[in-house]
Amino acid sequence: MKARVYVMLKDGVLDPQGEAVRHALGTLGFGGVEGVRQGKVIELDLAEGTSEEAVKEMCEKLLANTVIERYDVEIA
Known part of the structure; x- marks a missing residue:
């Protein structure tokens, strides 16, 4: 059995890595990327x-920093 956990910063939390990627894409000529x-x-x-529920507990305890990140679980 497999599970896939997607972890993203919550809305409103600054994402300096995302901003660096946006800037680099603009430098490469991809001007339409706004965020x-x-x-x-x-x-x-x-x-x-x-x-x-066990996977969600794993996320709460280790896989995600729930103060600044949200997560979604997909069981396959």
Whole structure:
């Protein structure tokens, strides 16, 4: 069983990496990019029967900084 966790900064939190990517894209001639938010994807190989609630607990305790980040869980 696999789970995919998407972690992104919450709205309103400054994203200096995203801003650096936006600026670099403009330098490369991609002028239409008005904003970039950068995040991460974490793929987990889980034992069968692992609940989505267990994955959410993993996010709350380790995988995401819930003060400044939000996360979404996808179980496959």
